[in-house]
Amino acid sequence: MKITSQEEYGLRCLLRLACAEGQAATLPEIAAAEGLSVPYVAKLFGVLRQAGLIDSIRGRSGGYRLVKPPEEIGLGSLLLVLGEPLFDEPTYCQKHAGNAEDGNCVRHGDCSLRALWQTLEQWVRGSLDQITLADLLRKETRITELVRSRLSQTIFADSGPLISLTPLTR
Amino acid sequence: MKITSQEEYGLRCLLRLACAEGQAATLPEIAAAEGLSVPYVAKLFGVLRQAGLIDSIRGRSGGYRLVKPPEEIGLGSLLLVLGEPLFDEPTYCQKHAGNAEDGNCVRHGDCSLRALWQTLEQWVRGSLDQITLADLLRKETRITELVRSRLSQTIFADSGPLISLTPLTR
DNA sequence: TCGAATCTTGACGAAAAAGTATAGATTCGT
DNA sequence: ACGAATCTATACTTTTTCGTCAAGATTCGA
Numbered sequence: 001m002k003i004t005s006q007e008e009y010g011l012r013c014l015l016r017l018a019c020a021e022g023q024a025a026t027l028p029e030i031a032a033a034e035g036l037s038v039p040y041v042a043k044l045f046g047v048l049r050q051a052g053l054i055d056s057i058r059g060r061s062g063g064y065r066l067v068k069p070p071e072e073i074g075l076g077s078l079l080l081v082l083g084e085p086l087f088d089e090p091t092y093c094q095k096h097a098g099n100a101e102d103g104n105c106v107r108h109g110d111c112s113l114r115a116l117w118q119t120l121e122q123w124v125r126g127s128l129d130q131i132t133l134a135d136l137l138r139k140e141t142r143i144t145e146l147v148r149s150r151l152s153q154t155i156f157a158d159s160g161p162l163i164s165l166t167p168l169t170r
Numbered sequence: 171m172k173i174t175s176q177e178e179y180g181l182r183c184l185l186r187l188a189c190a191e192g193q194a195a196t197l198p199e200i201a202a203a204e205g206l207s208v209p210y211v212a213k214l215f216g217v218l219r220q221a222g223l224i225d226s227i228r229g230r231s232g233g234y235r236l237v238k239p240p241e242e243i244g245l246g247s248l249l250l251v252l253g254e255p256l257f258d259e260p261t262y263c264q265k266h267a268g269n270a271e272d273g274n275c276v277r278h279g280d281c282s283l284r285a286l287w288q289t290l291e292q293w294v295r296g297s298l299d300q301i302t303l304a305d306l307l308r309k310e311t312r313i314t315e316l317v318r319s320r321l322s323q324t325i326f327a328d329s330g331p332l333i334s335l336t337p338l339t340r
Numbered sequence: 341t342c343g344a345a346t347c348t349t350g351a352c353g354a355a356a357a358a359g360t361a362t363a364g365a366t367t368c369g370t
Numbered sequence: 371a372c373g374a375a376t377c378t379a380t381a382c383t384t385t386t387t388c389g390t391c392a393a394g395a396t397t398c399g400a
Contacts, residue, residue, distance in 0.1 A: 001294075002254050003171055003287060005388065012283065026346070040389055046348070059397020062346045075286075084172050113182065116245075116306070117173060119313045124171075124294060136286070143289045175358060196376070210359055216378070229367020232376045341400100348395070358385070365378070370371100 001086070009036060010044045010082035011075070017054065018070040018133045024063030044082075051081040070137060074129030086124065087117030171256070179206060180214045180252035181245070187224065188240040188303045194233030214252075221251040240307060244299030256294065257287035 016030050031041040045064055048054045053073070055065045066073070130150040131143070186200050201211040215234055218224045223243070225235045236243070300320040301313070 001171065001173055001177060001249060001256055002258075003256055007171060008283070028346090037390070039391070042347075042349095043389080049347095056347060057397090058347050058395080060345050061398060062396085064347090079171060086171055086173055088172075113178070113306075115313055116301075119317070120294070120298070123297075123317075124290075127293075128290070131286075136283075143286055147289070147293075198376090207360070209361070212377075212379095213359080219378095226377060227367090228365080228377050230375050231368060232366085234377090343400095344398090346395100346397075349393090350391105351393105352389105352391075354388080354390095356385100356387070358383100360381100360383070362381085363379090365376100367374105367376075369374090 004083045006044065006047070007079050007083040009034065009040075010048060011078065013041055013044055014048065014053070014066075014073075014078065015133065015136060017064055017066050018073075018137055020065075022065065024057055024061075024065050026063040030064075047082060053078070053081065070133035073133040075131045075133075075136075076125040076127070076129035078133070079128065080125065086121040087114070174253045176214065176217070177249050177253040179204065179210075180218060181248065183211055183214055184218060184223070184236075184243075184248065185303065185306060187234055187236050188243075188307055190235075192235065194227050194231075194235045196233040200234075217252060223248070223251060240303035243303040245301045245303075245306075246295040246297070246299035248303070249298065250295065256291040257284070 012034050013030050013036075016033050017025055027038050027041050027045070030036075030045075031038045034041070045054060045056070049056055049064075053067060055067050057063055057065070127147060130147055135146060182204050183200050183206075186203050187195055197208050197211050197215070200206075200215075201208045204211070215224060215226070219226055219234075223237060225237050227233055227235070297317060300317055305313075305316060
């Protein structure tokens with residue numbers, strides 16, 4: 001369970017854009033500010049652009065701009081654009097090893113850990129979405145308090161999935 | 171932000187051990203139960219053993235056993251043994267790209283995102299530790315309720331770190 | 341219109357992670 | 371004592387991720 005490079009740097013670069021306040025910032029500027037290579041930032045911004053988070057202006061005095069104000073960009077959804085979910089639903093029971101010949105999931109009865117990951121994902125994502133880019137730009141923000149104050153909402157509200165295991169046969 | 175293979179499979183295999191209730195389970199048994207190769211499970215159990223979570227008995231009727239009862243194994247610490255933390259403190263400012271020639275962190279003033287990741291890490295880890303292996307073994311557990319009921323504790327209690335950013339210079 | 345500055349895209353190589361293979365060490369049962 | 375069943379350790383191959391490179395497309399300014 002790790003923050004990927006793309007998540008980390010994508011977020012950093014987007015923060016730089018957010019600092020620019022409407023003014024378009026260019027790849028070389030951002031790259032220099034973060035100490036990254038220009039092509040790498042270009043790749044990251046490609047992802048962000050195709051996700052509709054930023055706008056690009058081509059040509060001589062071009063650059064990138066945020067589409068929405070920083071107040072409306074939650075970290076949960078942002079990180080989801082830059083990386084994968086904690087747990088990749090559609091491929092979960094196929095892609096890894098540990099499947100029977102017929103391709104079915106060989107695991108504890110009904111793939112029970114799935115429920116755990118789903119809950120965790122929903123929860124982390126939801127919590128992160130309570131923090132916006134704008135929050136990260138304000139100096140001297142106490143994150144813990146920030147989140148706590150915004151987390152009185154119903155993250156656990158829905159009735160989650162069940163876990164059940166079948167016993168190990170020896 | 172993703173669950174790594176080692177975390178997923180390590181947890182699954184450990185669950186199998188927990189099912190065995192004190193009886194030693196062998197590599198071939200576990201591997202067959204999870205549909206994994208024997209050497210792979212061996213590797214995973216190597217990690218778990220060196221972390222002191224399981225005991226190995228060598229020789230003819232050997233196998234592996236949990237050192238502690240499942241009630242005392244929290245998922246947070248377990249996953250930490252199997253994978254890396256969300257955010258790798260000591261290497262954070264060196265290992266990635268984006269550093270100045272002198273090796274110092276080139277980032278926003280005082281490496282501000284660090285505070286975010288630390289808070290998140292602490293928080294996810296702490297929450298996961300409220301769930302034990304034993305909880306996952308009980309059939310029909312509603313994870314969301316489980317966590318909520320155990321989370322009235324002071325996960326947010328300590329005063330977290332500050333965030334601060336220096337403005338983008340163009 | 342030309343050229344410089346910019347974004348866009350896909351292919352490529354390097355590094356890390358995942359999983360396998362193999363040889364070896366230990367113990368038990370007969 | 372021997373052999374079968376087990377764990378242990380290391381090296382290897384494959385796959386994925388990371389980051390770079392190079393060629394192309396677009397726009398502005400002079």
